[in-house]
Amino acid sequence: MKQKIAMNSNKDVEKHSFKCGRQKRFLIPSILLLLLEKPSHGYELMEKYPEFGFTDTGPDAGAIYRTLKSLKSDGFVESKWNTGNTGAAKKIYSITGKGKILLKNWAKEMNEKKNSIVVFLERYKKSNKALAETGKKLF
Amino acid sequence: MKQKIAMNSNKDVEKHSFKCGRQKRFLIPSILLLLLEKPSHGYELMEKYPEFGFTDTGPDAGAIYRTLKSLKSDGFVESKWNTGNTGAAKKIYSITGKGKILLKNWAKEMNEKKNSIVVFLERYKKSNKALAETGKKLF
DNA sequence: AATCGATATATGTTATATACATATATTATG
DNA sequence: CATAATATATGTATATAACATATATCGATT
Numbered sequence: 001m002k003q004k005i006a007m008n009s010n011k012d013v014e015k016h017s018f019k020c021g022r023q024k025r026f027l028i029p030s031i032l033l034l035l036l037e038k039p040s041h042g043y044e045l046m047e048k049y050p051e052f053g054f055t056d057t058g059p060d061a062g063a064i065y066r067t068l069k070s071l072k073s074d075g076f077v078e079s080k081w082n083t084g085n086t087g088a089a090k091k092i093y094s095i096t097g098k099g100k101i102l103l104k105n106w107a108k109e110m111n112e113k114k115n116s117i118v119v120f121l122e123r124y125k126k127s128n129k130a131l132a133e134t135g136k137k138l139f
Numbered sequence: 140m141k142q143k144i145a146m147n148s149n150k151d152v153e154k155h156s157f158k159c160g161r162q163k164r165f166l167i168p169s170i171l172l173l174l175l176e177k178p179s180h181g182y183e184l185m186e187k188y189p190e191f192g193f194t195d196t197g198p199d200a201g202a203i204y205r206t207l208k209s210l211k212s213d214g215f216v217e218s219k220w221n222t223g224n225t226g227a228a229k230k231i232y233s234i235t236g237k238g239k240i241l242l243k244n245w246a247k248e249m250n251e252k253k254n255s256i257v258v259f260l261e262r263y264k265k266s267n268k269a270l271a272e273t274g275k276k277l278f
Numbered sequence: 279a280a281t282c283g284a285t286a287t288a289t290g291t292t293a294t295a296t297a298c299a300t301a302t303a304t305t306a307t308g
Numbered sequence: 309c310a311t312a313a314t315a316t317a318t319g320t321a322t323a324t325a326a327c328a329t330a331t332a333t334c335g336a337t338t
Contacts, residue, residue, distance in 0.1 A: 012213035016167055016241060018248035021295040022325045024163045026259065028155055033259065036266050043286050052262075053255040060326060065288055074151035089333085090286070102155060107263050109157035114256040116192040117249050120165070120172065123191075124246050127175050160324050161296045182315050199297060204317060206295095227304045227315045285334070292327080298320085305314070 026054045027067055029106035032099055035077060041090040042068055068093055076102050165193045166206055168245035171238055174216060180229040181207055207232055215241050 014020070030052050034045055042065050049059040068091075071077045076099035082090040095103070153159065169191050173184055181204050188198040207230075210216045215238035221229040234242070 013241065013244075016210060016213065016215060018245055018252075020167070021163075022161050022293090022323085024160075025325075026256075027325095028159075029259070033263055033266065036263075036270070041286075042288095046286095052259050054252075054259075057326085061287085062289075062327085062329095063325070065286090066324095069288085071155060074155065076155060102152065103263070105152075106157055107260060110256050111260060113157075113193075114253055114260070117165075117253040117256075120168070120191050120193075121246060121250060121253070124172055124175075124242070127172065131175070161294085161322090164296075166295090180315075181317095185315095196297085200316085201298080201300095201318075202296070204315095208317085229315070280338085282337075283335085286332085288330080290327105290329075293325090295323100297322085300319075301317080303315085305312100307312075308310095 023055065025059075025063075026052065026106075026110070027059070027063055028071070029103055029110065030054065031064070031067060031071070032076070032095055032103040032106070035093055035095040036100065036103060039092050039094040041082070041092050043090070045093075071099070075099075162194065164198075164202075165191065165245075165249070166198070166202055167210070168242055168249065169193065170203070170206060170210070171215070171234055171242040171245070174232055174234040175239065175242060178231050178233040180221070180231050182229070184232075210238065214238075 027049070030049050031045055034040055034048050040048075042061075045068075046059050046061055046064045049064070068077065068079075072079055072093070075096055077093045078096055079091045079093045082092045166188070169188050170184055173179060173187050179187075181200075184207075185198050185200055185203045188203070207216065207218075211218055211232070214235055216232045217235055218230045218232045221231045
């Protein structure tokens with residue numbers, strides 16, 4: 001018979017889960033990559049950001065605009081107002097040469113992080129397999 | 140001639156780099172996996188943690204002990220004092236059934252995060268390739 | 279023409295894991 | 309016996325994620 005352990009819908013699980021603390025949402029590289037693909041404005045980036053799947057909670061509008069502002073002030077992106085079209089005026093952002101280098105650095109480090117996760121998961125799998133072989137129940 | 144852009148050793152790069160903000164150091168799942176492999180104590184976990192490669196700055200002793208204390212108070216690990224050996228008394232921690240389930244959840248979510256990074260990196264690669272084909276210089 | 283939702287940008291506030299520092303005590307070493 | 313290593317523990321600062329709120333325009337509905 002399967003052992004049942006009180007676990008879900010509990011505050012303590014949430015506290016120690018993946019989602020605890022501040023998540024790395026990869027907002028900066030996501031914005032930079034989207035701008036590498038096509039110059040865009042805050043609202044559009046906000047809509048596209050979930051495509052990467054880094055979060056399930058959706059982007060935070062405040063975070064997008066603040067990040068764009070900050071990236072611009074340090075020269076990683078540049079912007080111009082789009083007043084031509086109808087609708088509210090849009091601030092169209094583009095990635096700069098400096099921004100492309102920053103994105104490249106991010107890609108390198110994200111790849112390293114990915115490799116670390118792979119190492120972890122393989123080690124976990126191996127450990128579970130070893131435990132199963134010694135007859136110990138996993139849970 | 141290769142264009143040189145002022146970039147490194149600058150404060151603004153650091154501010155927007157991968158290491159900006161609080162990194163996900165995967166301390167909780169790392170501790171849980173190490174304890175799944177073998178019951179251990181804080182100091183030993185501190186030494187083993189870098190094996191995963193999640194950081195290059197090394198673990199923070201404070202974080203290890205605080206995390207262990209917190210995991211224990213919620214029943215994910217349990218501990219007993221080891222007074223048998225020589226040396227300073229060690230608090231030997233083991234993973235509980237509840238802790239094993241928590242670790243399993245972490246593994247699932249880390250795998251999803253890994254997949255998102257892979258998607259991102261492939262999209263970045265594709266974008267660079269497309270830019271190269273249109274003759275635009277990447278940097 | 280007034281209400282409502284979507285579009286679009288922007289600022290204010292709080293919670294918290296990380297990051298660094300410090301404190302304590304024991305054992306090993308030179 | 310002073311110093312380093314082992315071992316556990318607490319104090320504090322900080323960046324940013326997460327949530328909330330504010331402003332204004334435009335399009336659709338009533």
